[in-house]
Amino acid sequence: MPEVIEKLPYFSITPDNVSLFWKGRVALYAILKAIGIKEVILPAFTCVVAVNPIIYLGAKPVYVDVDPITYNIDVKMLERENVKTLRKAKAILAQNTFGLSADLDAISEIAKKYDLFVIEDCAHGFGGFYKGKPNGTIADVSFFSTQWNKPFSTGLGGFAVTKNPEIAERLRVMEKTFIRPSARDEMVLKTLLFVRGKLATGLYWPAVKTYRWLSKKNLILGSSQGEELESPVMPDGFEKGFSGIQSKRGRKELENFDKILEHRKKIASFYKTILSDMEIEPPYEPDYAVHTYLKFPLLIKDRMKFFKLAEKEKIELGDWFVSPIHPITKDFERWHYRWGENPVAEKVSRHIVNLPTHSQVTEDYVDRIAQFLKKNRNKIYGSYEEI
Numbered sequence: 001m002p003e004v005i006e007k008l009p010y011f012s013i014t015p016d017n018v019s020l021f022w023k024g025r026v027a028l029y030a031i032l033k034a035i036g037i038k039e040v041i042l043p044a045f046t047c048v049v050a051v052n053p054i055i056y057l058g059a060k061p062v063y064v065d066v067d068p069i070t071y072n073i074d075v076k077m078l079e080r081e082n083v084k085t086l087r088k089a090k091a092i093l094a095q096n097t098f099g100l101s102a103d104l105d106a107i108s109e110i111a112k113k114y115d116l117f118v119i120e121d122c123a124h125g126f127g128g129f130y131k132g133k134p135n136g137t138i139a140d141v142s143f144f145s146t147q148w149n150k151p152f153s154t155g156l157g158g159f160a161v162t163k164n165p166e167i168a169e170r171l172r173v174m175e176k177t178f179i180r181p182s183a184r185d186e187m188v189l190k191t192l193l194f195v196r197g198k199l200a201t202g203l204y205w206p207a208v209k210t211y212r213w214l215s216k217k218n219l220i221l222g223s224s225q226g227e228e229l230e231s232p233v234m235p236d237g238f239e240k241g242f243s244g245i246q247s248k249r250g251r252k253e254l255e256n257f258d259k260i261l262e263h264r265k266k267i268a269s270f271y272k273t274i275l276s277d278m279e280i281e282p283p284y285e286p287d288y289a290v291h292t293y294l295k296f297p298l299l300i301k302d303r304m305k306f307f308k309l310a311e312k313e314k315i316e317l318g319d320w321f322v323s324p325i326h327p328i329t330k331d332f333e334r335w336h337y338r339w340g341e342n343p344v345a346e347k348v349s350r351h352i353v354n355l356p357t358h359s360q361v362t363e364d365y366v367d368r369i370a371q372f373l374k375k376n377r378n379k380i381y382g383s384y385e386e387i
């Protein structure tokens with residue numbers, strides 16, 4: 001797969017700089033292990049599986065609130081973070097939330113001052129750009145996810161990229177020495193790829209419910225094992241490399257990647273027009289970045305009610321992120337999260353939903369979504385300020 005990534009016109013890396021892993025979170029874990037960490041600063045609007053590896057390595061996550069219009073780490077808050085915290089930390093995780101790069105120059109400036117590594121969390125951002133450079137090629141080291149609902153999918157999967165030769169070497173060693181996926185892993189992965197096909201059809205809601213329930217019960221190989229969502233204790237066999245199936249699938253998906261990305265952007269542009277007509281602020285696109293629109297966010301007054309209405313009309317809605325450490329809704333202290341410390345992230349995560357942009361979203365489907373949104377306009381906030 002690295003050779004295919006290299007061939008993408010905008011992704012100037014060499015295979016030597018890429019290490020492949022079983023999941024994106026394993027790639028992040030390997031990066032953190034390679035640089036050695038004590039504390040890691042990260043946005044308070046993320047997925048718990050990006051927090052877990054920090055704790056698995058005996059370090060502490062330090063959450064910083066997000067900007068209310070980019071949903072990325074708020075650089076002003078980062079600057080305000082006390083000097084003691086910045087001195088103690090080893091790295092800053094700069095996440096590409098929903099496909100929008102964080103303001104990396106501003107983050108790097110702070111990182112330089114306190115001698116911190118910048119790690120780009122590109123789980124959502126493959127194909128996007130920051131100031132003309134591809135996401136994942138700017139920071140010291142980056143990782144991507146190729147899990148089933150990410151920019152391109154291998155069912156499960158992740159990879160790390162770096163131009164730093166020492167980190168690259170350490171990652172290569174881990175890529176080689178981590179356990180190989182078993183025959184059972186590969187078989188279940190095939191099933192997952194099959195189920196994923198079904199998820200993208202009209203069977204979306206029943207399939208999602210069944211899939212999440214089975215995944216939580218560890219009955220199928222979901223992206224998250226039940227225990228990863230209960231406490232940050234490393235599951236058995238977490239340190240796992242990449243399989244042949246993932247590699248094969250990745251090559252195929254990458255060949256179509258430009259088409260997939262253009263489709264997402266086209267669907268997002270339809271949504272932007274629909275929202276403007278309804279006097280709802282579309283997602284913010286800063287001059288410095290090109291958004292991939294992996295997810296198209298919208299702020300809703302009563303999310304539960306809105307989801308029920310959508311389900312009734314067979315409209316697909318996503319729920320990223322329902323909490324500052326999605327999908328955790330209790331026992332926050334297990335992840336060193338103190339409720340009340342990040343008011344923007346806490347507010348946004350109570351009201352956000354995402355509109356789909358994947359390849360199965362046709363123009364007819366967008367029309368149906370538009371009708372649904374218009375009918376329920378009074379249930380949607382016009383902007384963050386209205387919350």
Ligand SMILES: Cc1ncc(COP(=O)(O)O)c(C=O)c1O
Pocket residue numbers: 023024025026046047049050095121123124144145146147156157158223
């Ligand atoms: C922001 C973010 N980072 C990292 C990950 C981890 O990716 P993976 O599921 O491939 O482990 C996710 C997963 O959804 C994510 O949303």
